Each structure stands twice: as C-alpha cells, then as structure tokens.
Amino acid sequence: MLKFRGGVHPPEGKEATEHKPIETLPLPSRVLVPLSQHLGAPSQPVVKKGDKVFTGSVIGEPGGKVSVPTHAPISGTVVEITELPHPLTGRLVTTIIIESDGNDTLDPSIQEQNLTELTPQQIIEVVKNAGIVGLGGAAFPTFFKLSPPPDKPVDTLIINGCECEPFLTADHRLMLEKTEEIIEGTGYLALALKVSNVIIAVEDNKPDAIQALKEAVAGRDFRVIQLKTKYPQGAEKQLIKACLNREVPSGGLPADVGCIVQNVGTAFAVRNAVRFHRPLYERVVTVTGNGVREPKNLWVRIGTPVKNLIDFCGGYNGEPQKIINGGPMMGIALSSDELPVLKGTSGILVFNRVPELPEQDCIRCARCIQVCPMGLSPTRLNYHIRAKRYATAKSEHLLDCIECGCCAYVCPAKIRLVHTFKFGKAEIARLKV
Amino acid sequence: MSENRPTLQVTASPHITSPVTVNKLMWAVVFALLPAFAGSIYFFGLRALIITLLSVISALLFDALGQRLFGRKITLFDGSAVLTGILLGFNLPPNVSWWMPVAGSAFAMLVAKQFFGGLGHNFINPALAGRAFLVASWPTQMTTSWLAPRGGVISGLPASALNICTDAVTTATPLNVLKQGAKLVLPGCNPTNLYEQLQSWTTLKSLFWGNTGGCIGETSALLLLIGGLVLIITRVIDWRIPLSYLLTVAALVLILPGHKAGLVNYTLFHLLSGGLMLGAFYMATDYVTSPLTAKGRVIFGIGCGILTVLIRLWGGYPEGVCYSILLMNVATPLIDRLTPPRVFGTRRKK
Numbered sequence: 001m002l003k004f005r006g007g008v009h010p011p012e013g014k015e016a017t018e019h020k021p022i023e024t025l026p027l028p029s030r031v032l033v034p035l036s037q038h039l040g041a042p043s044q045p046v047v048k049k050g051d052k053v054f055t056g057s058v059i060g061e062p063g064g065k066v067s068v069p070t071h072a073p074i075s076g077t078v079v080e081i082t083e084l085p086h087p088l089t090g091r092l093v094t095t096i097i098i099e100s101d102g103n104d105t106l107d108p109s110i111q112e113q114n115l116t117e118l119t120p121q122q123i124i125e126v127v128k129n130a131g132i133v134g135l136g137g138a139a140f141p142t143f144f145k146l147s148p149p150p151d152k153p154v155d156t157l158i159i160n161g162c163e164c165e166p167f168l169t170a171d172h173r174l175m176l177e178k179t180e181e182i183i184e185g186t187g188y189l190a191l192a193l194k195v196s197n198v199i200i201a202v203e204d205n206k207p208d209a210i211q212a213l214k215e216a217v218a219g220r221d222f223r224v225i226q227l228k229t230k231y232p233q234g235a236e237k238q239l240i241k242a243c244l245n246r247e248v249p250s251g252g253l254p255a256d257v258g259c260i261v262q263n264v265g266t267a268f269a270v271r272n273a274v275r276f277h278r279p280l281y282e283r284v285v286t287v288t289g290n291g292v293r294e295p296k297n298l299w300v301r302i303g304t305p306v307k308n309l310i311d312f313c314g315g316y317n318g319e320p321q322k323i324i325n326g327g328p329m330m331g332i333a334l335s336s337d338e339l340p341v342l343k344g345t346s347g348i349l350v351f352n353r354v355p356e357l358p359e360q361d362c363i364r365c366a367r368c369i370q371v372c373p374m375g376l377s378p379t380r381l382n383y384h385i386r387a388k389r390y391a392t393a394k395s396e397h398l399l400d401c402i403e404c405g406c407c408a409y410v411c412p413a414k415i416r417l418v419h420t421f422k423f424g425k426a427e428i429a430r431l432k433v
Numbered sequence: 434m435s436e437n438r439p440t441l442q443v444t445a446s447p448h449i450t451s452p453v454t455v456n457k458l459m460w461a462v463v464f465a466l467l468p469a470f471a472g473s474i475y476f477f478g479l480r481a482l483i484i485t486l487l488s489v490i491s492a493l494l495f496d497a498l499g500q501r502l503f504g505r506k507i508t509l510f511d512g513s514a515v516l517t518g519i520l521l522g523f524n525l526p527p528n529v530s531w532w533m534p535v536a537g538s539a540f541a542m543l544v545a546k547q548f549f550g551g552l553g554h555n556f557i558n559p560a561l562a563g564r565a566f567l568v569a570s571w572p573t574q575m576t577t578s579w580l581a582p583r584g585g586v587i588s589g590l591p592a593s594a595l596n597i598c599t600d601a602v603t604t605a606t607p608l609n610v611l612k613q614g615a616k617l618v619l620p621g622c623n624p625t626n627l628y629e630q631l632q633s634w635t636t637l638k639s640l641f642w643g644n645t646g647g648c649i650g651e652t653s654a655l656l657l658l659i660g661g662l663v664l665i666i667t668r669v670i671d672w673r674i675p676l677s678y679l680l681t682v683a684a685l686v687l688i689l690p691g692h693k694a695g696l697v698n699y700t701l702f703h704l705l706s707g708g709l710m711l712g713a714f715y716m717a718t719d720y721v722t723s724p725l726t727a728k729g730r731v732i733f734g735i736g737c738g739i740l741t742v743l744i745r746l747w748g749g750y751p752e753g754v755c756y757s758i759l760l761m762n763v764a765t766p767l768i769d770r771l772t773p774p775r776v777f778g779t780r781r782k783k
Contacts (some may be wrong), residue, residue, distance in 0.1 A: 414456045416444075
C-alpha cells in the first residue's frame with residue numbers, strides 16, 4: 001500500500017454519526033447567502049431587494065475568471081442585500097438574505113436533461129453554471145479544475161472519499177446512500193477531463209463504503225482503492241502521492257503531475273448538475289461533537305443558520321465553548337451560531353470543553369517535523385515568524401504549508417503553530433516579502 | 434445579535450490536541466529511571482539515595498532561583514529539573530561529599546540552563562555540564578570516590594583476579610582497570626591474564642546486573658535497558674540515537690586495536706561498562722540538545738560513539754560518554770543545518 005510521509009492518528013470520533021442515515025433539515029425560514037463561498041472572486045448580485053426567487057435561481061453572477069454563480073437555496077423573497085462579515089474570514093462580504101415562502105418551488109430550468117451527446121465543454125459549462133465548488137472544504141471552483149492548461153496533460157482523475165478529518169461522516173454517508181449517483185458524476189468528470197484512468201480513493205476505516213463503491217463501479221474501469229487511515233490522507237498532494245506515487249512540485253498544482261482530485265460530494269453535485277441542471281444549493285453536513293445532544297448527518301440548504309442545525313439535533317448539550325465550521329483539524333471556529341452554512345461546510349462541530357493549554361517553550365522534540373506531511377520544519381518556521389524573519393520563513397517553504405494541523409496537534413508544548421503560520425503567510429502577502 | 438447567545442471561543446485550528454505534553458514527557462523519563470534508581474539504592478545503599486535526592490532538590494531550587502532571577506515563570510513541576518537532578522546524581526560516584534551534587538546542580542541549572550534561556554534553550558545537556566564542571570573542579574573526588582556495591586567489588590573482577598593483583602585494582606572501576614591495567618598490577622602479576630579476567634563472563638555479568646563500582650546510576654545495564662526500551666516503545670525517545678550510538682561503539686571496538694581477550698567479550702565489556710547505557714538512552718536523547726531530524730540523530734549517535742571510543746582507548750580519561758555527548762551537543766546546530774528534511778515536491782539540494 002502506497003502512503004505519504006508523516007501524518008497523525010487523532011481519535012476518529014466518527015462513531016456518533018457514521019451509522020446514521022442522512023436526514024433532511026426542515027426548510028429554514030430565512031437564509032443568508034454570502035456571495036463569496038469559494039476561492040476566487042466573489043459573485044455579483046443580480047437580484048434586488050423585494051425580488052421573488054425560486055429554489056435554484058441565479059442570484060449572483062460570476063465576478064471574475066475564477067468565480068462561480070450563486071443560487072437561491074430556497075424559494076421566497078429577497079429581503080436584504082447587505083454587507084456582513086464572512087463566516088470564516090470575518091471580512092465584509094455582500095450577503096443576500098432570502099425569506100422563505102415555504103413552498104420550495106424549483107426554478108423552471110431545473111429538469112431532467114437529454115444526455116445523448118455530451119461534450120467535455122458542455123459538462124464544464126454546466127458545472128460552472130451550477131456554481132459547483134470543491135465540497136471537501138477548500139471550495140475551489142470545480143469548472144476551473146476541469147480546464148487544466150493545454151501544456152499540462154491530465155491522465156488521472158482521483159475521486160477523494162478519504163474524509164480523513166476526525167468526526168466528519170458526511171462523505172461517508174453520501175458514499176453509502178448515493179453510491180450510484182457518485183459513480184455517475186465521476187463518469188461526467190472523467191469525460192470532461194478526457195481521462196480513462198479513474199481512481200476512487202477511500203480510507204480503510206470505511207469498509208462498507210469501499211464495498212458499496214466496488215459493487216457500483218462494476219462494468220466501468222474505475223478503480224476503487226483502499227488507503228491507510230491516517231490524517232491528512234485526503235489532502236490533495238498527500239492523496240496523489242499515496243495513489244500514484246507522484247509528488248506535486250513545490251508551489252505547483254496537481255495538474256503538474258497529470259492529476260486532478262475531486263471530492264465525492266463534488267462528484268454527486270456534478271451528477272445533479274449534468275443530469276438535471278440542478279445547481280449547488282444544498283449539501284450534507286455532519287453535526288456532531290460533545291456539545292450537541294443528538295449528532296446527525298443532515299441535508300442542509302446553503303445559507304441556513306448554524307443554529308437551525310443544532311436545534312434540529314436536539315439543541316446544545318450544556319454550554320458550548322466552540323463551534324467549528326469543518327473538521328477539528330482544519331475547521332474554522334465560528335464567532336456566532338447565527339452564521340450560515342456554506343458550500344464548503346462539511347461539518348458543524350460543537351465542543352463544550354476544549355482544552356486550551358498554555359504555550360510552553362519549544363523543547364526541540366521534533367515531533368512536528370516527524371509528522372509534517374510536507375517535510376517542513378514547523379519549529380524553525382515558528383521561530384522565524386515570531387522573530388519577523390519572514391524572508392527566511394519563505395525560503396524554508398512556509399508557503400508549502402497546507403495548514404493540516406499535524407504539527408500543532410502533536411506539539412507537547414502546545415505551541416499554536418498553525419496560527420503562527422497563517423499569520424506568517426498573511427504577513428508575507430501583505431509585506432510582499 | 435440577539436441575547437442568550439453562547440459566548441464562543443474563536444481560535445485557530447487545529448481544535449484538538451494530542452494528550453502528550455512537555456511535562457508528561459519529562460516525567461516519563463523520570464519514571465523510566467526509577468528501576469535504575471532502585472537498583473542504585475540496592476547496590477550502594479542509603480548514600481545513593483541521599484546524593485541523588487540532594488541533587489534533585491538542589492536542581493529544583495537552582496532552577497527556580499534562575500527562573501526568578503531572569504523573571505521567567507517558575508515551573509517546579511514540569512519534570513525537567515527533577516530529571517536533570519536525577520541524571521546528575523546518577524553521574525556522581527556514590528562516595529562524593531554531600532555538597533558536590535549541590536555544586537553540580539548549581540552549575541547545571543543556573544549556568545547551563547537558565548543563563549541560556551531556560552528549558553528548550555540550553556545548548557548542552559545540563560546534567561552532563563554539571564558533571565563536567567565537577568570533574569574539572571574536583572577531579573580527585575570525581576575519580577576516586579567509589580564504593581563497593583552490595584554483592585560485588587568495584588572493579589567487577591572475579592575473586593581469582595583479586596588474589597593476584599594489587600589493592601589498586603580493588604579501588605578502580607572496570608573501565609579504569611582497562612585503561613591502567615598494566616600500571617595497576619604488581620610485578621609477577623600477568624596483565625594479559627588481568628584483561629582476560631576483566632572480560633570474563635563473571636565481570637560481564639556484574640556489569641549487566643550492576644554489582645560493580647561506578648557512578649550511582651550507571652552500573653546496571655539491565656535496569657537502564659528496561660527503562661530505555663519502555664521509552665522507545667512509548668515513543669518518548671527516538672530509537673535512532675541509542676541504536677546508532679551503541680552500534681558505533683560496538684563496531685569501533687571490534688576493529689580498533691585494544692586489549693581484546695576475545696572479540697565478543699571485549700565488545701560486550703565496552704557496551705555494558707561505564708556510563709554508556711545511561712548516556713545512550715537518557716542523555717544523548719535529550720530533545721533540547723540533540724538534532725531534529727532522523728538523519729541528524731543518526732549522525733549524532735555515530736558521533737557520540739566515535740568520540741566515546743576514542744576517549745576510552747586513547748584519551749586521558751577512562752570513560753568518554755559525558756564529553757562525547759557534550760561535544761556532540763555543541764555540534765547539533767551544525768548537524769541540523771546540514772540535515773534538513775526534504776520538503777515535499779522538491780529535490781534534495783546538492
């Protein structure tokens with residue numbers, strides 16, 4: 001079994017939800033849809049206050065080359081278009097607030113399509129118009145990944161079903177419940193990329209999903225491969241290394257080694273887009289953690305306030321200390337439970353007691369170096385950044401850091417390494433080091 | 434924002450952390466040394482206990498004093514001062530004066546550790562620095578204050594060897610006998626025979642169990658190995674340093690000239706005697722003063738092994754573990770610079 005270097009084995013914490021079928025969250029009465037839910041330029045609003053919208057209607061047009069449209073997740077009335085802090089970055093972003101009419105009327109453009117002659121270009125166009133972004137968390141516009149530059153021939157598509165983040169089971173449940181659809185979507189992605197080598201990669205802690213996928217790919221020459229359960233197995237570069245033994249060059253992209261990685265959730269969204277022209281307005285979210293009464297996997301409309309999800313899961317179990325958008329290793333702590341679910345929200349974790357131990361001085365145990373999947377020396381980078389030696393940090397490959405959190409997880413001195421690295425990267429960008 | 438909303442903590446990821454802490458690591462090493470500590474009390478009696486305790490208590494006090502002087506947070510219970518105290522005590526002959534561990538701790542904690550910034554910033558192992566300071570300042574005490582262990586003699590030699598040789602042999606440690614052999618014996622006593630006796634299975638057994646003369650905590654290879662293996666299995670220490678250290682010593686004594694009574698016995702004699710086990714498992718592995726990467730640690734272990742053998746065979750001291758580790762501590766920043774990990778997606782620099 002091929003593998004990547006480094007990594008950690010945090011407690012998985014998936015028991016609470018991995019056997020629970022995905023339930024549908026009741027329609028929210030109000031959604032807050034930020035127009036920047038993806039990497040790249042925000043979309044531009046094309047509706048105004050008072051407009052009636054259907055579920056799936058375009059409310060924001062792409063705002064640049066690397067950008068996607070945004071759609072209404074529910075039918076109803078646009079009650080406000082305003083600047084609100086982005087749930088993850090805190091920067092002000094145009095947000096469209098829609099009040100539900102309770103009918104969930106679909107936009108008339110959403111209907112079964114005639115799929116007889118699909119060209120790669122058509123698929124890419126449909127994927128773009130459906131506002132699909134990588135659903136694994138990074139939320140990079142999918143159409144852009146499907147259009148690699150001509151000088152970088154792509155020979156392999158990897159569908160990422162690793163879900164290596166602890167606690168999250170959204171992809172796991174999707175692979176079990178929408179197996180056929182994921183395979184169908186994978187077929188469209190392979191067609192768009194014109195590749196025949198397709199790998200579906202799943203960690204070996206999900207044998208039932210592996211089994212289901214293996215049965216579903218019968219008759220197609222997709223390969224379902226089982227990878228060792230090790231965080232961050234699902235990180236793009238580590239996944240490519242483990243599946244193909246290819247190393248994406250420092251500063252490069254997967255296309256540099258002839259490879260494109262898409263999440264299983266993305267494959268499912270692509271299937272809906274190609275088959276029904278259904279845009280991306282809902283996704284699976286795992287709601288779990290010791291701070292929530294009944295952990296669940298939910299189908300959630302984008303823009304639904306986090307509080308709705310928690311209420312549907314029996315409410316808070318005591319006083320919550322931290323609410324995280326995403327997994328415990330890379331997720332972003334939210335400042336309020338009124339913030340909305342985004343396209344990239346794979347989980348909402350509620351923790352009651354988060355041990356926040358004080359930082360101690362580094363004792364040079366080098367555990368951070370041993371676990372860094374990128375081969376960096378976090379302890380050295382930490383010293384450089386705290387001493388404002390940004391150029392040195394950059395020359396020691398700070399920008400290769402994928403912020404997976406392995407270093408900070410193992411650090412016995414509990415040094416906030418990822419925090420420092422995010423700060424260091426921001427300073428390098430700000431000061432143009 | 435409406436009322437009755439929870440106050441949430443917003444910090445950067447990751448939001449979970451491993452249960453391993455600095456304090457747990459330090460205390461783990463302390464616990465791993467307990468079998469050897471018990472052994473030292475068994476072999477050398479109450480003195481071993483008193484000297485080690487004096488060393489630990491004074492290490493705690495001087496560490497706290499240093500932290501106070503430099504306005505740092507006082508961390509009596511992080512385990513690091515206790516560990517240094519135990520290691521310093523283990524590195525002293527059992528019959529030294531009571532103030533020796535106190536003086537050693539003062540140097541270790543104040544000069545070697547706190548002057549350089551406290552835990553994590555010292556460039557040499559504090560316990561070994563303390564020992565080196567004592568050897569340089571009171572050499573006679575540090576090289577002659579041996580005690581005969583319970584159930585054995587200082588030199589570890591079998592009774593038959595003691596009959597034919599001088600009193601000097603009875604007050605020399607095994608490594609000292611190896612170093613000075615010919616000088617210690619009376620006319621008519623055959624030195625070759627002495628080396629054979631020194632490398633006999635009887636002596637080797639004494640070195641293994643610990644009933645020979647030596648510093649308080651270094652004599653029992655068995656008890657040190659037990660703790661060392663526990664530390665390796667629980668991943669508190671990296672196996673690379675002790676393994677490369679011990680293998681280098683073994684390989685070098687095999688090929689270099691020496692008073693070999695037999696290759697196997699001679700190699701085992703070198704591995705089991707002196708402070709090698711204590712140094713290889715508990716002091717060369719000190720995080721702060723050893724290299725960061727796997728490759729660097731192997732180089733470090735090999736360097737310690739080479740220096741130890743060179744000092745033992747040709748140096749001015751019978752034992753070279755302390756100085757070899759100290760010298761490699763000093764070389765550590767250089768080793769780190771030469772052995773960075775390979776960054777993913779880059780070729781190793783030529």
